[in-house]
Amino acid sequence: MAIILNIETATKNCSVSIAKEGKTLLCKEIATENFSHAEKLHVFIGTILEETQYNFNDIHAIAVSQGPGSYTGLRIGVSSAKGLCYALGVPLIAIDTLALLAKQITIEEGIIIPMIDARRMEVYTAFYDKNYNRIRATEAEIIDTNSYNTVAETLHLVGDGALKFKAILTKSNFVFHDDIVYPSANEMSSLSYEKYKKSDFVDVAYFEPFYLKDFVLNK
Structure with a gap:
């Protein structure tokens, strides 16, 4: 147990x-x-x-x-x-x-795109398939009207970052799940x-969070 x-x-x-x-x-x-x-x-x-x-x-x-x-x-x-x-x-x-955020949705087809607001026009994001396998690397990405234009699959967007860009991501294959925010x-x-x-543990002494971007102090 x-x-x-x-x-x-x-x-x-x-x-x-x-x-x-x-x-x-x-x-x-x-x-x-x-x-x-x-x-x-x-x-x-x-x-x-x-x-x-x-x-x-x-x-x-x-x-x-x-x-x-x-x-x-x-x-x-x-x-x-x-x-x-x-x-x-x-x-x-x-x-x-991001894997944790993606886990909140169940889909039968398409791609899950969890987005965490990274301020301004940027989000932390990755792509996951319906089985929650990551199929595109995690990155800090600037979002604009041309984002994901080359992706034909249905894109399921979740997270506070997704809600932030709902007004500009208007292609028909975008599906926003507004109830999944955090x-x-x-x-x-x-x-x-x-x-x-699996005993998949991290070293308590040396483990550090995955910040992805350097901390910037807002004055």
Whole structure:
């Protein structure tokens, strides 16, 4: 039996879940314009353990969303996850944030394009097939009216970055799923369990978030 605590803080959504054998038992999350991760993350962890009647000693691994995404959000989530791993002596599992966002949709044909807002006219994005295999590399991409003009397949767009460009991506093969805005720890459960079964862990001491772009301080 594997009990895994999942932490997702790569976007405005501060999200925590606890899962047993890959099934979410409870998820707590909140998305606010002013990032609430520092205030809410450990409160959610404590609440989830209390409500599910587990304690820290019951946890077999910690999973964290590795990015790309918000520099501050990723730093908070990864720091907290690493601290818990050190304290509990359990392994750390890293989950790709775009794969996590793509996992929220089920399609029968076409391509899933998760998009995380990277400010201005840019998004963090990748392509996934219907089985959630990544078929185009993750990149920070500037979006304009000509984006993906050469792709004939149906393109399923999810995430806050997709919503941002809905007005300019108007080709008939674009399908926007407006209800899927942020990655969530709820979908981390199955992904983290699959990695746990394979002992696909990262080094707690040396693991760093996948920022994709250098941090720039806005003045």
